[in-house]
Amino acid sequence: MAKFVSAPPQRLFRPTWAEVDLGALYRNLRRFKRLMPAGTKLMFVVKGDAYGHGAVQVSRWAQEKRAADWLGVSSVEEGIALREAGVRMPTLVLGSLYPFETFLAGVQYQLTPTVASLAGAQGLAEVARRVGARVKCHLKLDTGMGRIGMGWPSGLAVARVINPSNGLELDGVYTHLAAADGDKAYTSLQLKRFKGALDDMAAEGIRPKFRHAANSAAALGVPSSRLDLVRPGLALYGLMGRGFEPVMTLKTKLVYIKTVQKGTTLGYNRTYRTKNAARIATLPIGYADGMPRALSNKGEALVRGRRCPIVGIVSMDMVTVDVTGVQQARVGDEATLIGPSGNDRIGFGDWADWADTIPYEVVTRLGHRVPRVYR
Ligand SMILES: Cc1ncc(COP(=O)(O)O)c(C=O)c1O
Numbered sequence: 001m002a003k004f005v006s007a008p009p010q011r012l013f014r015p016t017w018a019e020v021d022l023g024a025l026y027r028n029l030r031r032f033k034r035l036m037p038a039g040t041k042l043m044f045v046v047k048g049d050a051y052g053h054g055a056v057q058v059s060r061w062a063q064e065k066r067a068a069d070w071l072g073v074s075s076v077e078e079g080i081a082l083r084e085a086g087v088r089m090p091t092l093v094l095g096s097l098y099p100f101e102t103f104l105a106g107v108q109y110q111l112t113p114t115v116a117s118l119a120g121a122q123g124l125a126e127v128a129r130r131v132g133a134r135v136k137c138h139l140k141l142d143t144g145m146g147r148i149g150m151g152w153p154s155g156l157a158v159a160r161v162i163n164p165s166n167g168l169e170l171d172g173v174y175t176h177l178a179a180a181d182g183d184k185a186y187t188s189l190q191l192k193r194f195k196g197a198l199d200d201m202a203a204e205g206i207r208p209k210f211r212h213a214a215n216s217a218a219a220l221g222v223p224s225s226r227l228d229l230v231r232p233g234l235a236l237y238g239l240m241g242r243g244f245e246p247v248m249t250l251k252t253k254l255v256y257i258k259t260v261q262k263g264t265t266l267g268y269n270r271t272y273r274t275k276n277a278a279r280i281a282t283l284p285i286g287y288a289d290g291m292p293r294a295l296s297n298k299g300e301a302l303v304r305g306r307r308c309p310i311v312g313i314v315s316m317d318m319v320t321v322d323v324t325g326v327q328q329a330r331v332g333d334e335a336t337l338i339g340p341s342g343n344d345r346i347g348f349g350d351w352a353d354w355a356d357t358i359p360y361e362v363v364t365r366l367g368h369r370v371p372r373v374y375r
Helices: 022-035 047-051 055-065 076-084 101-108 118-131 154-161 184-203 216-221 348-354 359-364
Strands: 017-020 041-045 070-073 091-093 135-140 168-174 210-214 248-253 256-260 278-283 300-303 306-309 319-322 334-341 344-346 372-374
Touching (some): 047 055, 047 359, 055 076, 055 372, 076 091, 076 101, 118 168, 135 154, 154 168, 154 184, 168 184, 210 216
Parallel strands (some): 017 372, 041 070, 070 091
Antiparallel strands (some): 017 248, 256 278, 300 306, 300 334, 334 344
16 A cells, blocks of 8 residues: 655656555565674665655655664765754765865764865864864775775875864774676775775774775675675665565556557657557656656566567657557556566666666666655
8 A cells, every 4th residue: 555655745647656665675674684794784875865766755764664774875965855854863975075064064964974085084173173062974995996085095194183182083984896796806905905994093093983895786795895884775775686675666557549550650750660550558757757768669568467668769758658469458557667567577677778777877867757655
């Protein structure tokens, strides 16, 4: 049963919606935790609007269920949205460092900032002076990702600045792995660099509470990366297989059906021409909803458990599918774009393959126009 619909309240006049199965999310979290050593803390990565699943709803739920120890967001804005929705869980801002004024807002909202430079540490110390309170942060080390973070040994100078005399507390030190899902040798090298840095810090008595490096692929596949805390996203949303259940399904309805003759062209630029007489159904979803235009004449939808090819170009708000093979298809029937139907299933991975991209991109692009319904 649908429990509540994403805020702001949406009226479901257009029958296109995404269902978020919180039961599946719960089982994924439980399974993930069981696979980690006892005592490993879990940061649920909810950046990118919880990979399109709705960060506010999913984080509130995680708080209520005590399903995770931490949340991970990408920006102060994302963190503030959670705080304003009543989410009080420890939350690490994984990105958005500059300008350093963002630190002040972050600290006021009790978000934990990432420090990735000496200037950042000094900027945060200034914020601590202004608010007159000890500020916790996590230091980011770049061990081979090449985005943000201190190299080594230059990072040691930053770690030294993050101390109580500057109003700061080094709550965590972390790094991010560039190829944990494929390149074992490079992952080992990154972890070796990270552990070397931690040893150097320990030799000076600098011992952060949380040392962390692992995303989903690393936590599941590289046991030595787990350390004190793991930061999964993809696996929890069921977007990487390995026994984790998909959490989100995307559905719409057949809103129009017509029978056309052989040789009829469909859609913009007439890219599809029927080879025989055909029954064509129109679905009220398009690229403005995040359906990749690359699915034109390539993707499929499930109607009554049968695969129906997308024919013609995906338009902004509509797409056409060939339902000739589903004789019983009627206006008002459900069409599953992502998810199971009958014995078949289409996943975000299929969309990613059809669109020549990765599941992260297609799932985070699912538009705000598509209401999320939580079950
Ligand atoms: C710093 C950081 N940690 C953890 C994650 C979660 O990664 P995944 O979704 O692959 O588990 C991400 C996602 O990109 C990230 O940027």
